[in-house]
Amino acid sequence: MSTVFKALSDPTRQRVLELLRTRPMNAGELAEHFEFSKPTMSAHYTVLKEARLIEGDKQGKYIIYRLKMSVLEDALLTFAKTFGLSVQAENADASDLEKE
Amino acid sequence: MSTVFKALSDPTRQRVLELLRTRPMNAGELAEHFEFSKPTMSAHYTVLKEARLIEGDKQGKYIIYRLKMSVLEDALLTFAKTFGLSVQAENADASDLEKE
DNA sequence: TAGTTATTTAGCTAATTGTCTAACCATGAG
């Protein structure tokens, strides 16, 4: 669980998640939104993968990354619950981004 | 905002917040729940203070720390909103722990 | 097959983190 917060604690990684929220993207496409080198970005993807927040599907030359919304949701939910808070999906389309 | 997640990304600090959720405690009282040295714990309090998640009031010899629930709530809320999620207080007593 | 493109791996560095012990400051008690 701390793995997730660790992953979320970097602004670049947070931004990656936000970008993936709109639609799945491949590594290069994502990287275009940042000034960092590809390898640096690749390292960020690794952290996010290890936290299970994203998943990468190799499709030919490309690796398509997508957000695993349910994992983010669960992590937030679990944490929130500890503090007497609740988390809910506001709109239905969140889960659309995911096909597990 | 990443400051908050950074603060939350350490299990010890998370535990400190949970402990403070039940009631305000002084530094030593908190430290009793852990195996770390007092200075180590003190460093953790500093991180939490910098993230505005806790506040310490000096009362005589003691420093009484208390959870700033509203800050935690706001951070979670802001973040959640970015991903189409919402956060709510489940029960009323959460805000009781705080008198800003 | 040879070259190009997409991405990761390897190896480096500087900065940050989490931990410790020892020393310091502040408060209250005798």
Add this chain to the structure above:
DNA sequence: CTCATGGTTAGACAATTAGCTAAATAACTA
């Protein structure tokens, strides 16, 4: 005033992190 107690600050250290360049791997393209 002196001592004990609660807590932090200072300084050291090993491990981790975030960034880089250069090299390696994998897959398409001509």
